[in-house]
């Protein structure tokens with residue numbers, strides 16, 4: 001699914017990141033080994049620790 005206005009992610013490894021604290025899932029990209037949720041700095045619970053959805 002393509003959402004209008006979303007930046008092109010064709011050069012990135014697009015994954016789903018899951019918050020370590022509350023389990024919320026975000027679309028994310030892997031950058032230099034770090035998961036970076038798209039469009040948010042932290043989870044809505046305040047955590048900035050994410051793990052990839054397996």
Ligand SMILES: [Zn+2]
Pocket residue numbers: 019020021022023024043044045046047
């Ligand atoms: Zn969270």
